[in-house]
Amino acid sequence: MADASIDAVVTDPPYELGFMGRKWDASGIAYSVDLWREVLRVLKPGGHLLAFGGTRTYHRMTCAIEDAGFEIRDTIAWMYGQGFPKSHNLDGAHKGWGTALKPAHGTRHRRAQALVGT
Template sequence: MKPWQMIEGEALPELLAMPGASVDAVITDPPYSSGGFSRDDKGKSPDAKYTQHQQRGRYPDFSGDSRDQRSYLTWCALWIAECLRVLKPGGYFMSFTDWRQLPVMTDAVQAGGVFWRGLTVWDKGRGARAPHKGYFRHQCEYVVWGTKGAASMLTHDGPFDGCIQATVRRDDKHHLTGKPTALMRELVRPVPPGGLVLDPFAGSGSTGVAALQSGRRFIGIEREAAYADISRQRLAAAEQESRPGGAET
C-alpha cells in the first residue's frame, strides 16, 4: 500500500472528513498571520512579509495569512480540535509558530483540547536577520507540542532535544516559509516506526519527506495547487529513495 497521500483542499473541512483516532501524530506549520504590528502589515502577501527583497518571487505565494488575533485564535482552535479528534490516544501534536504568535498559539492549543507539554526551539543559526544593531537576532522559531491525553513511555527512541539547530539550505527549500528536512526528521522521531503522520498545512511536503525517510507513513493536506504539486513530486521521490535499493529499483 502507498505510504503517503496528498489531499488538495482546505484543512478544516478535510479534517472533518477524516476518521477519529486514526493518526499517530500531527506535525504542522500553519500560516502564522504574523509579519508586523499593524493590520496593514498583516494584510501584505507572505512573500512581501517574510522574504528578503532580493529573493522575492522565487517561490509561489500562499493565502490565508492575514487574520487578526481574534480570528486567528478562533480558527486555530477549530482545526486543532479536529486534529485532536483524529489523533490516537497518546498521539503527538506539534505546531510551529514565531515569537509574535507564540502566546496566541499556546492558547489555541489548549483551547483545542491538546494537553500542552512544552516548547521545542528551532535555532536557525546566527545568519538569522536582525532589523539593526540594537536588536537580538530573530534566530528562533518554536514548536508548541503536546499530546492527546497521557504521554506514553516510548521504547523505540527518546528523550528528544528541546532545542534543534538546523540551518535553511537553498537546495532544501521549496516553500516561502519552508522548514529544513533535517529539522523535520528530528520532530518525527517520537512517532513509532511505521506510524502515520498528518500535516494539515503540508506546504512543500517537508514533514512528509522526513516521515518517509524515517520509516513512517504520511497524509498531507494543502490548499494551494502549486505547493500540492511540489509535495507530490517530493513525496514520490522520497518514497522511491526509501525503498530497498533506493532510486535504482
C-alpha cells in the same frame, strides 16, 4: 477523516504576521480553537502534535491548542547565530542606534499530546 485515526500531526501553519500583506498569512487559522479541536479529534489517544509558530505569535497559537484540549508538553526553540534585525534608525543623540534586537532564535515548536482516552 475518522476519529482517532492518526498517530501524529506535524504542521507549520501561517504565522499570522500578515507577511507582505499576504492574505494567507493573516487568516487566523493558527488561532482557531475549532481547527485544533479537529486535529485532536483525528489523533489517536496519546498521539502527538508538533506545530511550528512564529516568535511573535506562537503564544496565541499555543493558547488555541491548549483551549482545544491538548496538554502542552514541551517547547522547542530553534537557535541560530546569524540574523538581521528589522529596525528603525534613530537620529539626534541616539544616531547609530536601532530599535530592534538581533534575532537569535527562530521558530518555536509546540509539542502537545492528546490525552483523551489515555
